[in-house]
Amino acid sequence: MKRLRSSLLIAPSAALIFLFIVLPYITVLVMSFRAPAEGQPYGEGFSLEGYTHFFNESYYAMSLPQTMFLGLLTTLVCLVLAYPVALHIAFASKRWRGFLYGIVLSPLLVGIVVRSYGWTILLGNSGVINSTLRNMGLIQKPLPLMYNDFGVVLALAHVFLPFMVLPLLSALQAMDPAITQAARSLGASRFTIFRRVTFPVSMPGVQSGCILVFVLAISSYVTPALVGGMRVKTTTLLVVDALIDQFQWPFGSAMALILAVSAGIVVLIFARLTRMKWT
């Protein structure tokens, strides 16, 4: 009786997640095996055409390594930028910590469209950076900062940087300061302490931050669309194009699942390389 009453608390959320997450994802899986049709989203019967079409057309197939490359590069840039900041905040005085924390979190409060738009203002051919350089007489032609991999990676790194800082920070803050003091009193240099003590201790944060940023980066739509100006073709852009503009539901679903499985494989390889414990 008591058990029954308490399970009423979880019932609405459980129903919501089951009906609108679990069942819809199964629908995508089934959809990817349906037969394509002209003039309607999908036809009668089942086929593998969605999958074969992807690998036979190099326009689509090549988007996959391109997307993985952008995702990995974004993750690397985020890690390199986030680490010094996380270290700084973790060991800052209490008064400063709140302020710096605010700076790191503030981009999250601004919509992804607005943030991507900010980058187009900065990086465009007549944008802030190019105009400034031209007015200073340093360049004649605008530098190609946007509509290419560079701009997309830079903007993606900005959008997802907080997701790297936060896990790093929680890993670093859980560290006992006595360990570094011990290493120091035993004569280790600061670089040695970082390499042998701090970095290994923060490894769980590095792992979860990297996985989070990678998955978010390869599945993002707005940033590559606005900053890449449809000239950088990621698989996610092609998925939305196939589903919404071309109305090819089986093909779009197959493409989305191929991307999800590839992302899963990359994450697994990464976890194996960094020897993550799966418990």
Next chain:
Amino acid sequence: MRLATPLLTFIRVSVYVFLLAPIVIVVLASLNAGNFLTFPPQGLSLRWFWTFLQNDVFIDAIIYSAVLALCATAVSLVIGTMAALYFVRHATREAEVVRVGMLLPLILPEILTAIALLFFFYEIGIGTEHQIALFTGHVLMTLPFVFLNVTTSLQGRDESVELAARTLGASRYTAFRRVTLPLIAPGLATGGIFAFIISFDTFGISFILKGAGSAPLPIQLYDYLRFNFTPEAAAVSTVSILLTLVLVTVSDLVFGRE
């Protein structure tokens, strides 16, 4: 070593600038008096805010987004708090399943969830009509944030105060309303603010599931940006940034920091 410290400081300061630069630049661009987003700006003016105020498309979109976010937040607050209560107070062996399940909308790629919902609603014959799919998507996106915040604030509380109230004769409902609820109010407030902001800013779900007619602000802004380069978009963005800022500041003043 002597060289390393200034270098590290330089890197840190650059990262903080990098984080804030695109946001600051949007606000500055909205004050540009010129017809296009040129730099340096052709004088300062508020004319683009005036243009924006007279543009029904954007005003409608802001109102639409605010109403949608309020409704989604209300639903998420109720069922998310119930789930958090269950997770902290009653869940035993199934606790991990509950936690992962509640966080699924956050873990799964938003655009994929949106596509999955689109198919699902078409299969059951509703499609994107009546904004049911869009609303469901927004509730899903906001639910993890309510759950996380309320869970955190429940975990910091001692269950014995509630038990004391029950021993003193309070009904289950009274004990919850008079004891538990005031204790977790800061968590509810933070969760609610988060949920509102997430719903107000989310893109993927709205982009795929929006029906015919009015659309949320991020979608209208995105559509506008694809073909227009006037500072009006910057004015709209600035207003959206200010709304968020006001919301966060007010809640911070009222409920204090956790």
